[in-house]
Amino acid sequence: MSRLLALLGRETALAWGRGGGPLVAVGFYAGVTTFLPLAIGSEPARLAAIAPGAAWVALALASLLSLERLFERDYEDGALDQLFLSPVPLELTCLVKCLGQWLANGAPLALAAPVAAISLGAKPELGPLAFACALLGGLAFAFVGGIGAALSLGARRGGLLTAVIVLPLFVPPVIFGGGALDAFAGGLPWTGGFALLGAYALGAIAVGPIAMAAACRNALS
Amino acid sequence: MRRRTRVGKSWGDGVITQLVLEDTAIRRGGRLLFEGVSLELRAGQACALTGPNGSGKTSLLRAVAGFVRLEAGAIRFGAVEAEEARGGGLHIVGHADGLKPARTAAEELAFWTGWCGGTEASARAAAETLELQTLLPLEVRRLSAGQRRRLAMARLLAAPRALWLLDEPLSPLDARWREAFGGLMRRHLDGGGLILAAVHDPLPIPTVGLDLPA
Known part of the structure; x- marks a missing residue:
């Protein structure tokens, strides 16, 4: 247990520093949200209608940024070898790595999500739900993204490959989260979409580490 | 069995x-x-x-x-x-040592010792044997190749x-x-x-x- 806590601390610290860490992701997120009004037009009514969905899609893209490095560095510098040679199952190691990724990148992005949605013209009441959706969705993005990152180990331009593998898997959480936010903004029942988002995140946490560990073993051999 | x-x-x-x-x-x-x-x-x-x-x-x-x-x-x-x-x-020590350039030698030694099942005391003893004490506050990127290898080898001693x-x-x-x-x-x-x-x-x-x- 203390091993896993130490690993979580290390992974979070490394993810925080990796390629600028959360600042880059949040900066990218802010950039995309500022771009939208420039491209679509700045009429508040039109923007407010798409605000929740747009903020949500931008979040999914921003959480892709740091995924590339999740396993790549450890694979190149031999840390993955050392993590492997331990009584701790590789599946558990992968789970902790993704949690670290989520703490360092998903959580800061979740803090930025309500700001982005409201600045695009969403009602302030949407703020808490946007935060909750982003937090839960971030978990799904980290664990599903980890699969893509592990699968593209050893490939040249692995980051691009990760994005191509992962984007289709991001579709369900984007639909569920976007649906919940849209329903809330329209005054409709929103819990269904939110629950499905949670279910998808839990599924990703359950299945993701097994797939990641298998992909890592394959890359090491 | x-x-x-x-x-x-x-x-x-x-x-x-x-x-x-x-x-x-x-x-x-x-x-x-x-x-x-x-x-x-x-x-x-x-x-x-x-x-x-x-x-x-x-x-x-x-x-x-x-x-x-x-x-x-x-x-x-x-x-x-x-x-x-x-x-x-078993331990494996080679060219790819798993040490992160941006972390300090002390952080890396403590983490890997713990991960491999050693204790704080054993990490200290290993650092002493390999004369790493003065290097511990430095970032790994500041170490020379030989110093870095010694830091990687500290695992061998810290977690038997x-x-x-x-x-x-x-x-x-x-x-x-x-x-x-x-x-x-x-x-x-x-x-x-x-x-x-x-x-x-x-x-x-x-x-x-x-x-x-x-």
């Missing part, structure tokens, strides 16, 4: 007392690196693995560690099952495991540290340890030879 034997001092989990390679062959990228390689190493013995560049020395080490699959043959660890042996019975797989252990070290590491290897063997080392220059300890053909 798993049996555990204790030798000399107390090691970590899965005490390896024997390493046996039976007619092993490894294929990498479609090319057969070697075949029919056998070895029997007992507690207290070291093996110097030699061969020209590209003959498969590193691949053989990685096969023993469980990373590379064998094309043929088998690797056994005496009474210890392979999974247990690899999950805490019976089998050491070493890839070119001496190459970045200066004359004094080659000598000193020879002493550490001797101590490890005296305590019932095993060493399989890929080398170009002879090791400063008595070894069994295993030469891979070109």
Whole structure:
């Protein structure tokens, strides 16, 4: 247990520093949200209608940024070898790595999500739900993204490959989260979409580490 | 049934007392690196693995560690099952040392010691033996190749495991540290340890030879 806590601390610290860490992701997120009004037009009514969905899609893209490095560095510098040679199952190691990724990148992005949605013209009441959706969705993005990152180990331009593998898997959480936010903004029942988002995140946490560990073993051999 | 034997001092989990390679062959990228390689190493013995560049020395080490699959043959660890042996019975130290350039030597030593099952006290003792104390506050990127290798080797001492797989252990070290590491290897063997080392220059300890053909 203390091993896993130490690993979580290390992974979070490394993810925080990796390629600028959360600042880059949040900066990218802010950039995309500022771009939208420039491209679509700045009429508040039109923007407010798409605000929740747009903020949500931008979040999914921003959480892709740091995924590339999740396993790549450890694979190149031999840390993955050392993590492997331990009584701790590789599946558990992968789970902790993704949690670290989520703490360092998903959580800061979740803090930025309500700001982005409201600045695009969403009602302030949407703020808490946007935060909750982003937090839960971030978990799904980290664990599903980890699969893509592990699968593209050893490939040249692995980051691009990760994005191509992962984007289709991001579709369900984007639909569920976007649906919940849209329903809330329209005054409709929103819990269904939110629950499905949670279910998808839990599924990703359950299945993701097994797939990641298998992909890592394959890359090491 | 798993049996555990204790030798000399107390090691970590899965005490390896024997390493046996039976007619092993490894294929990498479609090319057969070697075949029919056998070895029997007992507690207290070291093996110097030699061969020209590209003959498969590193691949053989990685096969023993469980990373590379064998094309043929088998690797056994005496009474210890392979999974247990690899999950805490052996160390591998090579060029890719897993140390993060942006973290301090102290942080890395503490983490890897804990991860491999050592204690704070054992980490301190290892740092003292390898004269790392003054380097500990530095970021890993500030260390020279030899200093960095010593930091990686601190794992070997901080978390005792019976089998050491070493890839070119001496190459970045200066004359004094080659000598000193020879002493550490001797101590490890005296305590019932095993060493399989890929080398170009002879090791400063008595070894069994295993030469891979070109």
